Amino acid sequence: MQEYGEIMSYREQIAVEIYEKNFSLENLNWMYQEGRLHFPHPKKASKYQDTVAHLIDAIQIGIPMPVIYVSELQNGDFLILESKEWLLALLVYLQGTFYVHVDEMPPNLKKCFFHELSQGLPKLASMILRANFFFRIIDYHTPRYLHMETALFHEKWSVGQEQNIRNILYKEHGIEALNHISKEIRSLINNAPSQKSFLKEYEILYMLLFWGIYNRLLPLDAQDNYGEHELLEITILNLHKNYYSWKSFLNIIDDITAFYIDQLNFIKKPEYLSASYYKNRKAKAKAYGLALCVFDMCRRKGSDPFFAFDRFFYVYMHEIEVLPVTLSGIRSYLTYLWEEFI
Numbered sequence: 001m002q003e004y005g006e007i008m009s010y011r012e013q014i015a016v017e018i019y020e021k022n023f024s025l026e027n028l029n030w031m032y033q034e035g036r037l038h039f040p041h042p043k044k045a046s047k048y049q050d051t052v053a054h055l056i057d058a059i060q061i062g063i064p065m066p067v068i069y070v071s072e073l074q075n076g077d078f079l080i081l082e083s084k085e086w087l088l089a090l091l092v093y094l095q096g097t098f099y100v101h102v103d104e105m106p107p108n109l110k111k112c113f114f115h116e117l118s119q120g121l122p123k124l125a126s127m128i129l130r131a132n133f134f135f136r137i138i139d140y141h142t143p144r145y146l147h148m149e150t151a152l153f154h155e156k157w158s159v160g161q162e163q164n165i166r167n168i169l170y171k172e173h174g175i176e177a178l179n180h181i182s183k184e185i186r187s188l189i190n191n192a193p194s195q196k197s198f199l200k201e202y203e204i205l206y207m208l209l210f211w212g213i214y215n216r217l218l219p220l221d222a223q224d225n226y227g228e229h230e231l232l233e234i235t236i237l238n239l240h241k242n243y244y245s246w247k248s249f250l251n252i253i254d255d256i257t258a259f260y261i262d263q264l265n266f267i268k269k270p271e272y273l274s275a276s277y278y279k280n281r282k283a284k285a286k287a288y289g290l291a292l293c294v295f296d297m298c299r300r301k302g303s304d305p306f307f308a309f310d311r312f313f314y315v316y317m318h319e320i321e322v323l324p325v326t327l328s329g330i331r332s333y334l335t336y337l338w339e340e341f342i
Contacts, residue, residue: 016146017139025090026129031078032091038079039088040164045097048089053100055086059131060124068133069154071147071169072140079168081151083161087133144169145233152229159281163202166236174240178205181239184250188257203285206325209235210289211249213330214296217242220327228325252292283321290320290337297338311341 023031031037058065068087071079080087093100099111105120118125138147147169151157157165167175182204199207209231212218218234220226226234239246294312298305323333 014146015142016150017142018136019139021135021137023133023135024129025094025131025133028087028133029091029094029129036077037091038073038077038168039085040079040081040168041085041161042088042092043085045092048085048092049098049100051084051086051089052093053102055090056100056102056124056128059127065131065133068135069150070135070137071151071165072137073169074140078135078137079147079165081147081155081165083155083157090128090131143230143233144173145227145229148229148233149227159202159285160200163200163205166205166232167201170233170236174236174238177239177243178208178236180243181208181246181250185253188250188254199288200281200285202281203288205232205235206282206285207289207292208239208246208249209325210286210330210334211252211292212238212246213327214293214334215248217245222327224327226327231325231327249292252296256292256295280321282325286320286323286325287317290333293334294337294341297341308341316341 028037055065066082066084066086069081071081073079082088092098094114096113096115099113099116101111102117102121102124103110104124105112105117109116109120112120114125114128117128138150148162148165151165152162178201182199182201185199185204212235213220213231218231218238220234291309291312294308295305297303298308319333323329
């Protein structure tokens, strides 16, 4: 069992451990009904109708279902790392929550629920239940940040969907502290004058990461260049273990929202930046984190935050898109801002 805060031991285990297993859809349905399968971003049931119709057509002609990567949780449950949500679509259909169009059914039942399909076309219903899914399961002993990296290597996720995965992967392993801090920050922002912003949870996590590196709140080995998802994991675990050491973070958020909320809102939609920035949610999350550090640098040097924010947003924001979220990348950029910018 990986204990909270045992960060340095991760350096001894850097390989992803995977085992493989086949499941029929019927077996997976039992697991789903028992609450043992977790999906990071389920849609409304009606959104799956066309997907299920397409999958039923594939099952009828024997097309194999795709390999699915799965994160094994410590209690033995599975977090399904499939962005297309084909498995979830079939499972939701089996629950009888929506109908699909099936050409082979009688004219008055072409739009049928699964129980109607089972009665009208029992052979097809049996084929659906026997459909085989091949799981590549990431063993729970593998560090959680490598679960994230495996998911991102094989699937395409938005940064918001990444956070949904973290909320399941780090449940009872620090994510609750992030949820608590997020509520406190939203409360501060909602009470601020000219309030226009509502920070996403992943944006707050990146802000905490940058603040933690800037203030050396994270237990990091300076000789090792941690990657993005390992740094985010260390931040989450440290929030749980040393929650009160992050009080400075809440204090600076309070100061900024009292006087500079419009500057933070500017990060959401700077009018002069490229279209790629608008679409790059991670760039905005990094910009929020760096803005906190710039504000604190101004306080320490006695500089005017208004002037510093103007320079930062108009001159330096384009650099943030390509700034690597690594320990060396962030520390080098913070050093540059301290020595050359403020």
